Amino acid sequence: MRRKKASRETRTSNIVRVQRRDPEDRPVDPGDPQAKREKMLDKTIADSFPASDPPSSLPNPNEDSFSR
Numbered sequence: 183m184r185r186k187k188a189s190r191e192t193r194t195s196n197i198v199r200v201q202r203r204d205p206e207d208r209p210v211d212p213g214d215p216q217a218k219r220e221k222m223l224d225k226t227i228a229d230s231f232p233a234s235d236p237p238s239s240l241p242n243p244n245e246d247s248f249s250r
Contacts, residue, residue: 204228
């Protein structure tokens with residue numbers, strides 16, 4: 183299984199800029215349940231780091247907690 187990178191580097195000459203991929207900052211179409219589910223799973227994984235405990239989440243997180 184490949185793991186997504188937590189950030190992406192953009193090189194401009196000798197300067198490196200890092201763009202973070204925070205699930206809370208990612209817009210999701212409310213009519214796309216698959217995108218919403220992926221965002222919630224990404225949030226669960228992001229919230230579990232740097233802890234060594236496994237993420238605790240519903241296996242099918244349908245509710246977008248950021249929409250409130």
